[in-house]
């Protein structure tokens with residue numbers, strides 16, 4: 001009896017939240033994002049047809065995976081399975097994690113043992129950009145590298161790579177931050193990134209106030225970087241709350257996000273919505289995680305206590 005050998009590769013990506021600078025980063029302003037240990041696994045197997053979770057691969061249901069395969073895969077058909085702890089459309093980077101883990105798994109199938117982070121992050125950004133029509137490399141770089149990542153206009157210490165797209169230039173750095181506990185609050189309302197990014201774009205194009213707000217968010221992120229360097233949790237928290245107010249004035253908050261941010265105000269250093277907004281999650285910085293989580297729950301959200309994850313994308317089985 002002959003045995004058929006199928007090659008199977010499993011790649012796992014962390015999720016992420018944005019600590020400072022979402023939306024503004026799309027216009028080249030700085031941002032700081034944190035990888036978290038919510039795993040998204042892609043299981044890729046050589047197969048007779050391209051499928052995702054048993055369904056024929058198609059643009060409508062699997063835009064990111066299809067684009068990754070179309071642009072970066074030269075081999076035969078692959079069956080992809082997604083096993084994810086990352087809630088979708090919640091601001092925690094599920095599309096970036098799918099893209100990054102898919103590309104890593106494909107590279108594994110092609111015989112690569114070690115992930116080359118820079119090349120992978122750049123390909124993942126191109127996939128996200130082409131699916132969403134507009135994006136920054138924040139989510140894809142954070143899921144690739146893990147840890148904490150800072151995007152800046154200029155190269156500085158601990159530079160990882162540089163991404164140029166149209167008029168924008170982002171220098172992506174590894175950032176060390178003080179030991180801190182964050183609590184996420186999920187509104188369980190879906191926020192669609194491309195819709196929120198397009199909404200801010202329309203406002204930016206017609207309003208000087210919106211353009212000024214984007215610049216102010218950029219300045220806050222630079223200040224936050226200094227506060228992180230000093231381990232000044234009080235200053236970081238205050239800047240988070242200020243950043244939230246600017247995001248609200250851009251029109252990307254909603255009632256539930258406001259409710260959750262308000263609910264944690266007396267238990268945390270500061271809080272803000274995180275990611276594209278319009279639903280999704282908020283994040284609080286606190287040294288009383290249990291009480292903060294309870295306050296989120298009492299206000300109708302789903303809390304999750306998280307710590308930054310050291311691990312970026314990796315191949316766990318080949």
Ligand code: MEV
Nearest residue numbers: 022023135136138275276
């Ligand atoms: C989404 O997680 C973050 C945004 O800034 C979009 C992006 O950076 O691509 C809203």
